[in-house]
Amino acid sequence: MLLRHTPKEVIAREGLTINPAKTCQPIGAMYAALGIHGCLPHSHGSQGCCSYHRSTLTRHYKEPVMAATSSFTEGASVFGGQANLLAAIETIFSVYEPDIIAVHSTCLSETIGDDLQQITKKAKDDGKIPEGKYVIYASTPSFVGSHVTGYANMVTGIAEQFAQSTGEKKDQINIIAGWMEPSDMREIKKLAKEFGVKIVLFPDTSDVLDAPQTGKHEFYPKGGTTIEELKSIGDSTASLALGCISAEPAAIALEKKCKVPFETVDMPIGLSATDRFIMSFSQATGVQVPDEITAERGRLVDVMTDMEQYFYGKKVALFGDPDQLIPLTEFLLDLNMKPIHIVSGTPGQRFEKRMKEVLERIPEANFKNGLNADMFLLHQWMKNEPVDLLIGNTYGKYIARDENVPFLRFGFPILDRIGHSYFPNIGYSGSLRLVEKILSAFMDRQDREALEEKFELVM
């Protein structure tokens, strides 16, 4: 019982976080930057930050993750990190030869007051950025928001700093990906192909963090949104932002800069959210929903029908990031399950507002985000009202084991299973996979624990 100390009684805590349901901004910025082709993320801070982010992403993807660091020393912390960053930019372009360096800050460089905009401008003025190469940046202080905020900030930086309007509209729409897996981004591109329309998806980590075995270590794998594509987003007819926390800020920035109208939809997880996404996509492009997609939806609903008896009334606890939790909770309700405990470490009022709407049918549900919304609290809630299923990242396994609850891994990071980066979690096919996994979790348990006379062959 690793969590044997968790008491049932919930007492207010002052500040203290136990077993966090979030991490800090820079890793999100690093992940977003990996979704640009030929881009080397750069961490402007101590060496450890960069090392930790690379290790965590490597554990999640089982792939090499490349990023550089300013390697702060005591001197830099006293006199400012400008010299480090300027030297870093020079070194990176001459040795690692990326097309783009995407710099993000850290708590250290933010606290000492380094201004990334000013430093990158100086780099440009001093001729340290070769012709045709780019340095973009995002401010990502670790003491504000969470890893999701860092992702949103870098995606916003990408949109703001690349988009151009030529005055001539292009026959394409932008899909701004919220924090999702390479498999999900691949699925979005597949859906767009079925619609037969041109999209610019950014960022796009497919073919970067799910690269095939080639016998070579590609420093810049073949995937990622290209510079050409990113420049063109200002001429697109519209943007669809997938997720109000991780994607919408970039859409707003793009509207401001290039007047590209946008719509924010939930990340297409589950039936209803995918329906809304498909409808918005169809409206934005003026193309009718292709039969193949309608058939895919039909298969999902068919399975939901076939198996409805197994879902009814099952209580669920879940934790993770807002943009995933909102549609996922809605999907559980569509499946006739009861999501009753929901926690996200990411602060912000949008989550609370949307959750209230989604959970209208279950007024007794507990949900909390931001300060002290950690896995310790979730565990306490579960002790007070037990659940049939826990959904969340790998760190949920301690609770699942202690409470003997079936556990579905979903979110970031997943350190002990594969699949999340290869099979989609979004769209109708991703939702079907979720249904399969939830059912398997229930049925595996039943098979494992049922008394012999109740042990069933046909389920």
Place this chain on the structure above:
Amino acid sequence: MKEEIGILEGRQSQVFEKKSGGTEQQDISCEKTSLSGSVSQRACVFCGSRVVLYPVADALHLVHGPIGCAAYTWDIRGAVSSGPELHRLSFSTDLREMDVIYGGEKKLYHSLIELIEKYEPKAAFIYSTCIIGLIGDDIDAVCKKVSKETGIPVLPVHSEGFKGTKKDGYKAACTSLMKLVGTGSTEGISPYSINILGEFNLAGEAWIIREYYEEMGIEVVSTMTGDGRVDAVRRAHGATLNVVQCSGSMTTLAKEMEEKYGIPYMRVSYFGIEDMSKSLYDVAKHFDDRPDIMEAAKKIVSREVAKLYPELQKFKKVLAGKKAAIYVGGAFKTFSLIKALRSIGMSVVLAGSQTGNKDDYERLREMCDEGTIIVDDSNPVELSKFVLEKEADLLIGGVKERPIAYKLGIGFCDHNHERKIPLAGFIGMYNFAKEVYQSVMSPVWQFAPRKGGKI
């Protein structure tokens, strides 16, 4: 990517190839901070302190700073405990913008009081992260106050990330441990007793080592810090000898204990038959007034080697002539690995570390074959380049190196946090050989091009 360059300008002095003759050999430069802009595989001061202290299982480990530092170090090291597991939870003050402006001392104080009340730890370690060094929280004062109010040792660890390399983090950890050493009773400790330092009980390795020493009739007072307990650390000054593995992390503590308590120390390694045997014999020699200890050591070695040797021969037959590249945290480990690899017929074509010092690299140069590349603080571009150039069949490294090896189509062995089976001790040598064999000879390599597409 420029094929020929690969080595960062300003890094040439941190890489060399062993050639015959040797008079013109340059000195390797090391113990430098990494170049800004390099894709270094190194971590920070906090990381060093955290890995050293982390296995103390009945202590509270509170990370004072923004959430990331606590989140990324949450239970990622398989340092197993035979009892309490408080170390596997993640505690953070999760500093926010207002705390950065107004200071985090209050939050730290309240967090500590709440935690100590809830978990009743034997001691608490408070890790200071980058911005604590900047906003000027007086964590020493808070620790003192809480210690007074709760009656347990509350120890600040000055591990601000930017204040040096991982090695400086080891030192900060040793400073905190040193405050605990000497505060417990030494009553009843045998004159034939040791502390096992620098052994972190990954996959239960400390238990294997402890068993050998206990079989020799030696009392193990404490292991630092694998399967560590606060009370054991407090009475560690009652031991008559410190046996130090992973010298990079724990030599500071051993030296301080020698100075303050007159306890001598020796450097050992538990990897490979040769070094494992030597670490039992050396300890036995230290207690030379008790010949039975040496007898017992000999008995263990001959018993274990008799079991192990025929097994290793099977692996050797297949692995003979294969080449290995080593890139690990501390240089001391590379010495043992070179010997261990030789014992299964493999040669080493690249040997490097993140934090080795001049003496380490000098010794590496002596040990290595001609043509071996020796490198300090390397990066993925260099590693890939050398692995391909030297046609290595295996890379030994840590979490960030594993996928690089696999992408290049060569075998890999994790000799860092993510080892899943013990690699220390005699049984560890068997496990190591098996893991190397299984990876190098895996049928998976036949399905795609490998070694840069050459094969």
